[in-house]
Every structure is written in C-alpha cells, then in structure tokens.
Amino acid sequence: MVKNLYDHFIVLYETILPTNPNLASEHALRQEDEVYNKSNKLTYRNAVISSIARLKRRPKPDSASHPSVGTEGELVAREESRKSLDSLRITRDHLLPLLLSMDDMRNWGYIIDMPDGPGGSNPNLEGYTMKCERCSQPYMVRSTALADECLYHYGKQFSQKVNGEKLRLYTCCSRPTSEEGGCVRGPHVFYETDPQALHLRHAFSFSRQPVNNEPSASSTFADTALEVAAIDCEMVYTTGGMRCARVSVVDGTGSEVFDELVRMDDGVEIVDYITRFSGVTPENHAKAVLPLTSIRESLDSYINSDTILIGHALDNDLKTLRMIHSRCVDTAILFPHRAGPPYRRALKDLVKEHLGTLIQAGGGSVGHSSVEDSIATLDLVRWYILNKPVPKRVMRQANADGK
Template sequence: MFAPKSLFSSLPCPESSLCSRNPCPFSHKAMDELPKSVSLVSSLLEFKPVAVPPVDSRPNQRTASSTTRTADTIPNSASIGTLSRKRGADDVPASSSRGTIEPPNKVQRVTTSYPTTSSGTPKITANPARSKIAINQRQAMLNLLYDTFRHLYMRILASSPSLPGKHAIAQEEEIYAKTSQKTYRNERTFSLAIISAVSSIQKRPPPDSKFHPSIGTIAECAERQEKGASATPIEILPSHLSTVLLSRRDMETMGYLLDVPLEGKLPEVGGTVMCERCKRLEGSQGCDRGPHVFNEKDTEALHSRHPFISLSSETITNDKEDILEVCSIDCEMIYTTAGMSCARVTMVDGKGELILDELVRMNEGVHVLFSGITSLDKAVYDLDHIRAALRSYIGPDTIIIGHALENDLKALRLVHHRIVDTSAIYAHSSGLPYRRSLRNLAKVYLDRTIQSGDGSTGHSSLEDARATLDL
C-alpha cells in the first residue's frame, strides 16, 4: 500500500452519510467548513460526457465508453494558442488547427528490395499453392544461383552488395517463366536448367565495374550483345575532333617526334643496355622470362636502323579519293635483335571499317627474340612496303587516332602532326608519365573486354584500333 497523502481530505465524500469506508479519504465536514476552492472542484466534478458521432461498426471496434473524451481533455483553439505561445510561435504553423497537425516526416533507410533468409541469401516469396514446383526446390536452386553470382561479382561486392541477390532472383524467374506446367512438374528438368545457367555464368570473366559485359542475367547479356552487333556505326569526322587535336607542345611533352632527324647514330659496338623485362644489364644473369630484350628509344639510333619519313611533307601520288579524313592505327610490337619492332599494322577508317591489316616481315639479319604473334611466316611485306601502303590512305591533313600513338609512329618510322591520342583525352590522375591503359579505358567507358589473353599470346591490333576509335 502507498503511504497516505491526504490528497482528497478537502473534498466532500460523494456518499456523505451512507459512506461505509473506514477510514474514508474524503472529508465528512459540513460544506461551509470546507475551503472556498471546493466550489471550483465541485463544478469540475459535475461534468457531462461529450457526445461522440456514431461510427460504422467494424470488427474489434472499441466501445463508445472507451472512446468518449471529456470536455476538459479536448483542446480548443485557445488552448492550442496557449501551447504555441509556450513553445514559441515558430514551432506550430499559423494554419495549424485540430485535425491538420501531422507528425514530422521520418527518413527511411534504404534496404534491399528483396526478402532474405537468416543467412542473407534471397528468399522465394511465391505462393506455394500456385507455384509450379515445390518452394523448397526453387529455394535450393536460388541459393545455387546466388552463390554463383556472388563469386562472379567478388571484386565489386563492396560497392554493390545487393547485386548478386537481385540477379539471382531475376535469373531464377527467367527460367521459371520459360518452363511450362507439364515440364515444370519434373524437378530434374528444372534443376538441369538451373545447372546449365550456372555453368554459363561461371565462364564469364570477373567484372571490375557495374558496367562490365559480365554483369546481368543470361538474357540481359544476350540482349546487350545483340544490340551492340546490330548498332549502326557512327562515322567520326574531322569536325568532331577539333577540340582534342594535340598541339605541337603537347606532342613534344608526350614524346612525339616532330621532325625527321638530320642524321642517325648507332650505339657503340659492345655496349650494354638495360633489359626491358628483368631490368638487368644485357650480358648479366639470364632474364627471368627468356632472352634479354631491349627497346631502343633514342631517335638518332632508330633513324640509323631505319630512316624516318614525314607524312606531312611527302608528295602523295595516289588518287585523292582514297585519302582518309580520319583513321585509327594500332601496331603490335615484338622484341627483336634490333630492339622493339613492328610485327603487325592495322588501320580502320572513321566508321571502324578495316582498311589495312598486315604482318610485317623482318629485315635481313633481324631475329625475333620474343613475340605474342604465333608466326611471321605469312608476312609478305617489309616495313617499307607497309609504309607505302599507309601513305596511299594518309595525307598531310588526315587525322590519325591512337592510344600512346608516339610508340606506333616510332615503330613505323613516321612523323605526323595531326594526332588524337586517347591517353591524353583520358589522362591519368597523376599526370605524365603515367597513363591509363587502353584495356582499362575500354572496360570503364565501353563496357568491353579487350586484351584478355596472357602475356604470351599478344593482343589483337584490330580490336585495339576499333576500341580507340570508339573511345
């Protein structure tokens, strides 16, 4: 029991002389002996219930007595004004009145759009009675798809944690939609369809961004591939490239040769150079990856081995209709006894259509040390013939597009001044001499995987030339 506080000792007992409580918490004194404030209390005791409008009968509806409110508990406009003055006028809008006050908006946390199990895997939410196959069987196959997508997207899980679950659900629904009621009763048929999809997904290269071609279900990837194959190529014109042409200062900074050397000078006989692969001096301990190789970078030495020619000053004798306004060039290099040499040259026009793709026959006395090209036995033309073929399509005003094109032009012993270099357009954040690789740019901006082979298989110069043009 609580300790008595005598809180009702100033109030008259409602039962008066009929009261049987002992002791009674109320007062049994005469009314004139009570304090004057009792009259106010008495008036408060004589309250009448406020009429409540009738409400439609609903299940589990509360009774009228439980919803009845007294006149003293219902705020009026005056009391609301008093509250607003106590809290400050700015806390309650001027147009606020009873019935229009709304709770403040809450910021909701964004979560995954699909339900998950206790282990975090997506969960089948279909009605078991309407499902064409047992829910537990579908859930097992969904778990398998989820594990497959999660392993495939391992590199991008930190930035896109919900992606495996979304694509697993979408893939399961694709297979479910293609299966009829009669076939779907055979759980083995469903399982084989899921296993076939898993096998196809496992063959994809791991993506490193959300724009990679490996992202998505089987149907989504096939649709993207079909759209890419049927897309109408866009022709690149000189007017599109006016803002990205390299200036002479930019070309000099990036290592382009601006003028043909007056004379050449070969290195001294018996000298040693640094191996490009193991970074040890030639003649020292053997290279870790085969014979020592070197890349001659001195322009006078390159000019002595094979003279440079200028495309900006050479007279073109061919029909001017064959001269291209825009072209993209890529060369595939190999290590030889003469240094880094050009082994394959590919050129496409402004639409990406192939113009020239030829292997280069090495000069007499030059031997191949390391190459990603399987064989040069089918090479017919030497470097001079290749350059003559290029000059029949490239004039002084032709714009050549390439990636780190100064290396290709040095290998071809060509000098040209109208250049667009994608390594300059998509510059490295740390600036020169750092450059972003063509493979990285193709993945990020084109959703395309190129140069997917290892170091022993080389790459496709045609694939690179078109990727550079598309960039």
C-alpha cells in the same frame, strides 16, 4: 522476394562468384529495387516472378564483364549505349577539338622534327654492348640470343596495402620489388627512345602529302586517304631494338582496312617475340613478306598528312613506324591517369571502365590483337564524343572562378 532473386543470381553467376563473391547479393538488391520502383502493391509479386523467369533465360557469364551480368535495367542501358556508340560515324569535325597541340605532342614524347642525316645506316647493333631493358645489366647484342640469360619480371610495379603496410609489388607474380631476381627467364633486350638512335636503325619520314584532288582532263585520280583512321602496332625485341612486327588500321566506322605482319629489315633478327604482349609468334610471323619501307608505302593508300590518326599512346606506334605525323588524337591523353604525366592508363582498363567490355582477355600465349586494340581505341573516342566528360583542368578553373 530479395532472397528468391538472390538464389537465382547465385545460380546464374556460378562460375564468376568465386572471384566476385558480392555480385549476387548486390545485383539481387538492385534488381529488387528496380522491380519495386516499377510496380505497385498488386503487381509486385508477379513482377518479381517474371524477373526471375528472365534471369533463368540468360546465358551463364564466364566473366564479370559478360553481357549477362547486371540487373535488367543495367543490361538495357548497356545495350542502348552500345547502339548509340555503334551508330556514331566519327568524322573530322568530331575530332578537330580533340587534336593534340604541338606542345601536347612535345610533352608526351612525340617526334615532331626530322632527326639529322639520311638515317637507316645502322639497322642492327649486333656485337655492341647495350644496357638490358629488363635487368639493367650491360650485355652483348647477339643474333642468336640465349633464351634464358636474363632473369626479370614481365609485369609492372604497383602499390598495395598489406596489413596496413604499403608494399611495392610486381603485377606478374605479386612478389615485392625489394626482392632480388625475377619470375621468368628470357633473352636480354634493349629499347631505344632517342630519336637520333631510332633514325639510325631505320629512317623516319613524314606521312605523305595529300595529292591534288582537283579533277583534270588527263586524270581522275583522287586521294584515297581516310579522313580518320585508328592505328595500332605490335612490337617485338630485335638486334636493332624494339621493332614493329604487325600494323593494323581501321577506318572511322571501325572496319578493318589494313592488317599486315612486318618483315624485319635485312640483318635485323628477332630475339624475343614477347608473344604474351604482342600476340606475334614465330610461326605466324614467318609469313611476313613486306619490310617496313613497303608497309609504309602500302599505308600511303590510307593515310596522308591530313588524316586524323587515333591511337592509344600513339607516339609509340608512330615511332615504330618511323612516321612523323601531326594530326593525332591519343586516348592515353584524352583519359588521363590521376597521377598525371608521364603515367598513362592501360587501354584494357579504360575499355573495361567506359565500355564495359574486355579486350586482351586471352591471357597467356594469346596476347594482343592490334585489330581489336585499334577498334577499342576508336570506340573509346566515340564514347568520349557522346559523353564529353568535362576536362579536369576546366572544372578546376571553374571552381577557382567561383562558378
């Protein structure tokens, strides 16, 4: 019977087996175990046959995280957790315990204090010599950047054991980091983190104050800001450093309320759309009409200083929006990297691990969608609220107390 199940898992998993060779045997064993536990001597045989009939009706998966992958019990459990996730409408009360403290924000590089001066006086650094983020060489910032002057790796470094030897490799091309050069060519680019420098490119401002909600005879105007919002930005490289090119906001139910492309400030030219990561292309970005200042005014309809903002590495989104905001929930901090700060786990990996779904899966030229990412971030927070994993430091403390 296990062999029978295995044969049908082999057929079902046809397209994903080359990359997941053990899946059919593992799932056949687990499926047989499920059937065995739910049947007796008399019903076992028919239960397996029914199970195989249902296997044959499943749509063929195109990836290991497709809903068709797994035993019947696993499929049902996944469906149930999806339903409970979808039915949870996140409110302020859920999130208050998860808010970052001022210390958290400071440690993770959030900007808390307004930098000096009015800001915005030096939006682009054309003609300046800057250090390239990619190849670490100094270069002259130009609006008409040569598209192939920089040789670099677009991936990250990771460690892998090869024949017992630990190697540092790049995720983009699996070449060792000890090798010279890179795997792709593009323009030199720069990226600033110093709050004062960012402030000179485009001024920071606080998220707006709530309006007085008390109804008066003269006005029925009430604050439209959301209690909870998940936000994500896509960024591009420009002559003024890394800038926001797209902003998406979803509300506490996961419904999209805002999704706009951002026009660059006057004089600031995009030198690399990094479509692979941003999903922004020259063609779709040509439609951007609102500059960041107008985008911020539009965001005022949804976000005030009381709104709890949810994001993944939210400090980056707030920096690129030049927004100073103190009520933040950050999934990169909620689901820590085991190496501790400053390491952060990728949103894509957390979503795959906890929600069993794939995002940013387009690969190649498709890149991210900030709407998809902000919904995924919200879902991760929902998962966190429903499953409430005990924070590691609390467990350690409990162990130390001998509990």
